[in-house]
Amino acid sequence: KQEVTQIPAALSVPEGENLVLNCSFTDSAIYNLQWFRQDPGKGLTSLLLIQSSQREQTSGRLNASLDKSSGRSTLYIAASQPGDSATYLCAVYGNQFYFGTGTSLTVIP
């Protein structure tokens, strides 16, 4: 069974800092990877989707990369803002989606 790990579980940074969130998975036979954010008491909002033929995706201040051979993905957030405070989840898709347990990010004003 696919195991998805996100380290660290929690992260606190000052506003303006660039940061990297990590996601690792045990089975490299995946097709796609998706990053989500979840605000407290809310659903999941899609941030970036990396399809099977891609290695990275960018949206605004966010950049996600995928290295299937090493079983790793990173989400880079540039110039962090307090509004970025949320839990960030990665999910890998092989024959179904497997989710990590997330990284809780706090950006301090």
Added chain:
Amino acid sequence: DAGITQSPRHKVTETGTPVTLRCHQTENHRYMYWYRQDPGHGLRLIHYSYGVKDTDKGEVSDGYSVSRSKTEDFLLTLESATSSQTSVYFCAINTGQGDLFGGYTFGSGTRLTVV
């Protein structure tokens, strides 16, 4: 954007009673999913559907059943609710066309408490 709504948003029910949660989509996406989210476990797949009347089990399907009589609606039923089924339930759709993977869109969730 795919429209996906869940109802109810919150529910408190007694142990042993049946409960049905509803997921409704406004587009004709083929694949729909039910997940539960619990602290320390993340999101776990309960059941999914790949078409009208076509459903299959996920990793935590015991005690749950589903039905999909129309493309737009996917129902999750707790046959006899137990306290271990207290959780937040999320519905998701695969936004790809047909069998293509287009990423997931999630509903806002249903917070279920079994007392």
